[in-house]
Amino acid sequence: MRIPNYKILICLISCIGLCGCFSRVDRLQGQFDIRNQEDPALSGDGTKLALIVDYKGRPTVELRDLRNGQILPLRHFSRNQPHSSPSLSWNGRYIAVIAQRRNRRLAIIEDRLTGRRYQFPIPGDRIPVRLSLAPDGSQLALQFAENGQWRVELFDLRQKIELDLPSGIGLFQSTSDEDS
Amino acid sequence: MKSNNCFKLPFCIYFVFLLFSLSGCASNEMRPMYGLNNFLFQSSNSLREPSLGSKWLVALVNYQGKDQIEMIDINRKKRIPLPGINRADSQPISVSISANGERLALIRQRADQTELLIYRRKVASLQPIVLSPKGIPRRVSLDSSGRVLAVQVSRSGKWDVEVIRLNV
Numbered sequence: 001m002r003i004p005n006y007k008i009l010i011c012l013i014s015c016i017g018l019c020g021c022f023s024r025v026d027r028l029q030g031q032f033d034i035r036n037q038e039d040p041a042l043s044g045d046g047t048k049l050a051l052i053v054d055y056k057g058r059p060t061v062e063l064r065d066l067r068n069g070q071i072l073p074l075r076h077f078s079r080n081q082p083h084s085s086p087s088l089s090w091n092g093r094y095i096a097v098i099a100q101r102r103n104r105r106l107a108i109i110e111d112r113l114t115g116r117r118y119q120f121p122i123p124g125d126r127i128p129v130r131l132s133l134a135p136d137g138s139q140l141a142l143q144f145a146e147n148g149q150w151r152v153e154l155f156d157l158r159q160k161i162e163l164d165l166p167s168g169i170g171l172f173q174s175t176s177d178e179d180s
Numbered sequence: 181m182k183s184n185n186c187f188k189l190p191f192c193i194y195f196v197f198l199l200f201s202l203s204g205c206a207s208n209e210m211r212p213m214y215g216l217n218n219f220l221f222q223s224s225n226s227l228r229e230p231s232l233g234s235k236w237l238v239a240l241v242n243y244q245g246k247d248q249i250e251m252i253d254i255n256r257k258k259r260i261p262l263p264g265i266n267r268a269d270s271q272p273i274s275v276s277i278s279a280n281g282e283r284l285a286l287i288r289q290r291a292d293q294t295e296l297l298i299y300r301r302k303v304a305s306l307q308p309i310v311l312s313p314k315g316i317p318r319r320v321s322l323d324s325s326g327r328v329l330a331v332q333v334s335r336s337g338k339w340d341v342e343v344i345r346l347n348v
Contacts, residue, residue: 037341044324141230150228155210
């Protein structure tokens with residue numbers, strides 16, 4: 001029995017349409033290594049990944065270049081563990097992390113372009129639990145535990161740090177040490 | 181006259197020290213966004229898991245003992261509706277927003293399943309992302325375009341991080 005051409009065509013179109021409904025997923029990389037890896041955070045451009053790994057039993061932030069899998073150097077995060085809740089700006093110029101200094105938890109931002117560290121003690125006796133940096137680095141959202149409740153507050157960083165905008169990619173890559 | 185000079189020198193040094201100290205304090209200060217923070221405080225008594233886009237904040241807010249995903253326009257201090265994202269039979273665990281606020285990645289617990297999903301605001305649709313090999317997602321991060329996501333997954337008693345690029 002011969003199937004009419006238009007029916008085959010309809011079947012083909014339906015199949016293509018149905019395929020489009022499914023999520024097409026490409027996995028860039030699976031497991032990076034055998035250690036526990038937690039708290040992933042992508043840079044805005046999707047090229048860098050910050051995560052928390054066990055380093056000598058201490059939760060420590062690590063920055064990876066997803067294009068080649070390399071670990072990128074961080075100047076200010078070899079101590080003040082445990083680290084938690086990393087967050088990256090658009091090009092990964094800024095990395096923000098909650099860290100420990102003596103008996104206090106505080107937010108630390110490293111500018112990977114200049115090597116500068118910005119340390120932000122939290123006003124009052126509040127304990128920061130999570131943070132999120134705006135893609136351009138202009139704002140920081142902090143989650144606190146306060147009086148048995150979770151609170152989120154936003155802070156304006158525009159007077160403290162230069163913005164990390166998408167157009168800054170070329171400038172950053174030419175001066176950073178990661179490509180050298 | 182001599183005694184006056186003696187007084188002036190220490191005072192100058194003291195003044196310079198004071199300036200240094202004050203500038204040191206100022207450099208560590210973050211400026212709270214009071215208007216927005218008051219809005220956040222008044223609108224809910226428990227807010228957690230913040231994620232910032234360019235003009236947006238998403239977080240998990242607790243209403244009458246139940247967590248929901250909420251999106252806030254930072255400049256207008258206004259809630260943005262997210263039709264279809266919060267369900268009575270599910271509990272959100274983690275949420276992340278793209279820079280332009282068009283896409284959200286979320287992890288939610290529904291019955292005995294932990295699901296990873298992408299929400300597109302334009303069409304108010306939820307698209308499940310299947311993990312392969314199977315695992316239990318715990319935390320998610322979206323890039324600015326909303327097309328690359330990093331997921332913390334539990335597999336065989338170990339936490340892994342997986343990066344997924346969406347083609348659609």
